[in-house]
Amino acid sequence: MKAAVLVGPERIEVKEVPLPELGPGMILIRVSACGVCGSDVHMWKAGAGWSDEPIPDFHMGHEFCGVVVDPGDSRFAVGDRVTFWANMYCGRCDMCRAGQEHLCREVGGRNYIGFVCNGAYAEYFAGPARYAYKLPDTVSDVAAALIDPLMVAYHAVKHSSLRLHGRVLVVGSGIIAQLMGHLAKKAGASFLAMSKINDNQLGIAREIGDFDCYIDGSASDRAARYHEAAPGGFDVVFEAVGRPESLAACLEAVRPGGEIVAVGNSVTPEIPFSLNSLVLNEVRLSGSVSCTRKEFEETIDLIATGFVKPERFVTDIIGLDGLQEALQKQEKSVPGLLKSVVKP
Ligand SMILES: [Zn+2]
Numbered sequence: 001m002k003a004a005v006l007v008g009p010e011r012i013e014v015k016e017v018p019l020p021e022l023g024p025g026m027i028l029i030r031v032s033a034c035g036v037c038g039s040d041v042h043m044w045k046a047g048a049g050w051s052d053e054p055i056p057d058f059h060m061g062h063e064f065c066g067v068v069v070d071p072g073d074s075r076f077a078v079g080d081r082v083t084f085w086a087n088m089y090c091g092r093c094d095m096c097r098a099g100q101e102h103l104c105r106e107v108g109g110r111n112y113i114g115f116v117c118n119g120a121y122a123e124y125f126a127g128p129a130r131y132a133y134k135l136p137d138t139v140s141d142v143a144a145a146l147i148d149p150l151m152v153a154y155h156a157v158k159h160s161s162l163r164l165h166g167r168v169l170v171v172g173s174g175i176i177a178q179l180m181g182h183l184a185k186k187a188g189a190s191f192l193a194m195s196k197i198n199d200n201q202l203g204i205a206r207e208i209g210d211f212d213c214y215i216d217g218s219a220s221d222r223a224a225r226y227h228e229a230a231p232g233g234f235d236v237v238f239e240a241v242g243r244p245e246s247l248a249a250c251l252e253a254v255r256p257g258g259e260i261v262a263v264g265n266s267v268t269p270e271i272p273f274s275l276n277s278l279v280l281n282e283v284r285l286s287g288s289v290s291c292t293r294k295e296f297e298e299t300i301d302l303i304a305t306g307f308v309k310p311e312r313f314v315t316d317i318i319g320l321d322g323l324q325e326a327l328q329k330q331e332k333s334v335p336g337l338l339k340s341v342v343k344p
Pocket residue numbers: 037038039062063148149
């Protein structure tokens with residue numbers, strides 16, 4: 001089969017590789033679509049996945065769906081359309097047993113399909129059937145490739161303190177930021193703003209029209225601009241960048257007693273911030289990652305029922321041979337690009 005192999009730092013090559021082997025409990029799918037994620041850019045730059053042992057012909061891809069061609073000994077049948085939840089939780093630890101599979105002790109923020117094992121930037125993918133979910137006919141292949149970022153946004157908004165009439169700021173302009181804004185508006189935000197540093201990714205956001213205003217997060221008087229937009233400060237601020245200046249922006253924008261939900265993964269191991277503006281204003285700072293298994297199913301349902309139409313956020317549909325360029329474009333944040341989906 002063909003696979004888009006990560007052959008070195010910033011180098012993807014489409015190569016002929018052996019079909020993945022089917023172990024016990026696994027299914028083989030013909031991949032229909034796979035979303036290109038910001039975390040793929042990090043691995044692409046490093047030229048390696050996260051596994052301790054090198055993986056032959058390593059290819060990424062963790063936001064995908066496909067059609068079952070070999071169900072192995074699973075409950076699935078040939079022809080079933082499925083998506084995989086990349087979070088390879090153990091199902092046995094205290095977190096898993098409490099329904100907090102995203103916090104599984106054995107996942108530890110790294111045990112994901114396409115990170116520590118081969119993913120779906122290939123014609124075929126084989127993986128454990130227990131991480132696969134049947135897709136309703138009302139969820140298109142391209143929509144299914146956006147379940148991953150949508151579940152992140154859904155979990156973050158659902159667990160925030162947002163209530164009807166709340167004023168919300170999203171710091172960041174990427175796909176997760178836009179999906180969080182989209183869901184926050186649907187969840188009852190009366191006023192929704194985005195803090196952004198350029199307009200490169202805003203075409204679709206402006207078209208959809210969820211955001212009431214866009215604020216330049218690089219302006220020296222940004223704090224004044226936040227408070228002009230939401231006098232007294234925002235009730236909930238979603239951080240979707242993961243940099244010192246974006247967390248500082250959140251602290252400037254949130255109202256006393258408000259909440260900052262940190263979603264962006266930081267590239268550096270540590271981020272300094274003003275502890276006193278958190279303590280003295282009783283601001284709550286919460287982290288948010290992935291979602292629970294139940295919320296993964298609910299995310300599929302959000303699309304199946306038409307509550308969210310994630311295809312609207314897709315700007316580029318490409319083949320395996322377009323992945324190298326898509327990652328280059330994503331790294332540079334070229335104008336017009338928001339979300340690429342690979343159809344192998
Ligand atoms: Zn992802």
